[in-house]
Amino acid sequence: MNQLFRLILWPAFAGVIIAIIILRFFPDQLEKINPPKSSELTTSSVEKSNSDLLNFPTGPVSYAPAVSKAAPAVVNIYTTKIVQSKPHPLFDDPFFRQFFGKGNVPKRQRMQSSLGSGVIISTKGYVITNNHVVAKADEIVVALQDGRESFAKVVGTDPETDIAVLKIDLDQLPVITLTSSDEISIGDVVLAIGNPFGVGQTVTMGIISATGRNQLGLTTFEDFIQTDAAINPGNSGGALINAHGNLIGINTAIFSKSGGSQGIGFAIPSELVEQIMLDIINHGSVIRGWLGIEVQQLTPALADSFGLEKAFGVLVAGVHRNGPAHLAGLQPGDILLQVDQQPVISGRAVMNQITQAKPGSKISIDLLRAGELKQIEATIARRPPAEQR
Numbered sequence: 001m002n003q004l005f006r007l008i009l010w011p012a013f014a015g016v017i018i019a020i021i022i023l024r025f026f027p028d029q030l031e032k033i034n035p036p037k038s039s040e041l042t043t044s045s046v047e048k049s050n051s052d053l054l055n056f057p058t059g060p061v062s063y064a065p066a067v068s069k070a071a072p073a074v075v076n077i078y079t080t081k082i083v084q085s086k087p088h089p090l091f092d093d094p095f096f097r098q099f100f101g102k103g104n105v106p107k108r109q110r111m112q113s114s115l116g117s118g119v120i121i122s123t124k125g126y127v128i129t130n131n132h133v134v135a136k137a138d139e140i141v142v143a144l145q146d147g148r149e150s151f152a153k154v155v156g157t158d159p160e161t162d163i164a165v166l167k168i169d170l171d172q173l174p175v176i177t178l179t180s181s182d183e184i185s186i187g188d189v190v191l192a193i194g195n196p197f198g199v200g201q202t203v204t205m206g207i208i209s210a211t212g213r214n215q216l217g218l219t220t221f222e223d224f225i226q227t228d229a230a231i232n233p234g235n236s237g238g239a240l241i242n243a244h245g246n247l248i249g250i251n252t253a254i255f256s257k258s259g260g261s262q263g264i265g266f267a268i269p270s271e272l273v274e275q276i277m278l279d280i281i282n283h284g285s286v287i288r289g290w291l292g293i294e295v296q297q298l299t300p301a302l303a304d305s306f307g308l309e310k311a312f313g314v315l316v317a318g319v320h321r322n323g324p325a326h327l328a329g330l331q332p333g334d335i336l337l338q339v340d341q342q343p344v345i346s347g348r349a350v351m352n353q354i355t356q357a358k359p360g361s362k363i364s365i366d367l368l369r370a371g372e373l374k375q376i377e378a379t380i381a382r383r384p385p386a387e388q389r
C-alpha cells in the first residue's frame with residue numbers, strides 16, 4: 001500500500017498542491033500559458049479604439065472664449081408698430097354716427113411690440129437681422145450688450161431670403177467675425193446667441209444637424225443650416241457661431257409643434273448673408289437674374305407621359321407673358337435639359353443658376369419640345385419684386 005501511494009497518489013497530490021500555489025500567487029503566469037480568447041478580442045478592440053481617438057481633435061472644456069468674442073456684437077431688437085383697431089360697434093349705429101359727421105368716426109389705435117435679435121456686421125453701424133423681425137415696424141430700437149441703445153433705420157430688406165439690414169449711429173461698435181459657411185461639416189459644434197422670449201442674451205449649444213435644407217416653405221430661396229442648438233422665439237436674427245466665435249449663420253426659424261425649441265432650428269448660411277448684405281448696402285436691394293418661368297420637377301410619371309425613358313431635366317410649367325423666356329420663344333411643356341452647358345438636375349438648382357446670372361447677360365438653353373431637341377438663347381432680366389411678378 002505504501003509503495004502504491006508513493007508511485008501513484010503522491011505525484012497526483014503534489015500536482016494539486018503546485019496548481020493551488022500557482023492559482024493563488026501567480027495567476028498572470030497562467031494567463032500567459034493559455035490566454036482566454038475573449039480577453040484578446042476585448043484588449044485588441046480597446047487598444048484600437050484608443051488609438052483611433054488620438055487621431056481626432058479634442059473639444060475644449062469651455063466655450064467661454066468663443067462666446068466672449070462673439071456675444072458683444074449680438075444685439076437685442078425691439079420693434080413697435082401702430083395697429084388700427086376697428087371702431088366700437090356702437091359707431092355703426094346711425095344715431096351715434098350723426099354726431100361725428102361723415103367719415104369722422106374716431107379710430108382706435110394701439111401699439112404692438114415684438115422682439116428679436118441681430119448681429120453687428122460692420123463698424124459703420126450695419127446690423128443684420130431677419131426681415132420678419134422688423135417688417136412693417138414703425139420704430140426699431142437696438143440694444144447692445146454693453147447697455148447702449150439706439151434707434152435704427154432700415155437700409156433694405158430681402159423678404160425672399162428673410163434678411164434685413166439696419167443701421168445704427170453709435171461709436172466704437174463691437175463687430176462679429178464672419179467665416180465661410182462652405183467650410184462647415186455635419187457634426188460641428190455650434191452656439192446660438194440671441195434674446196429668446198425677451199429674457200436677455202442667452203447662449204445655447206448644439207451641433208450642425210444638416211446643411212442645404214430646402215423645400216421647407218419658409219422663404220423663396222432656401223439653403224438652410226439645420227442645428228439642434230435651442231432656438232426659441234426672440235432668437236430670430238441672432239448669431240449662429242462656430243467653436244471659435246466666428247459667424248456661420250443667422251438664426252431664422254424653428255420647426256415646432258409647441259412653439260418652443262424641439263431640436264430642429266434653421267439658420268441662413270453666412271455666405272448667403274454676406275452676398276445679400278452687400279447688395280442691399282451697395283444697391284439698396286438685391287439684384288437677381290430672372291427668366292420669367294415656373295418649373296416643375298420631372299417625375300417618372302411625367303417623363304412617361306412625354307414618351308421619355310428617363311426622368312431627366314425639369315418641365316416648364318408656366319411662362320410669364322413678355323418676360324425674357326417668352327421673348328426668347330420658351331413655351332410651357334418644354335423640358336429643360338441644359339442651361340449654359342450645365343445639366344439641369346433639379347428645379348431648385350436651375351432657378352438658383354438663373355438668379356445668380358447677371359441681368360443683361362445671355363444664356364443658352366438646350367430643351368426638348370415634342371420629342372425634338374432645340375437650343376434657344378435668352379437675355380436675363382433683373383428679377384422684379386414679388387408684387388410685380
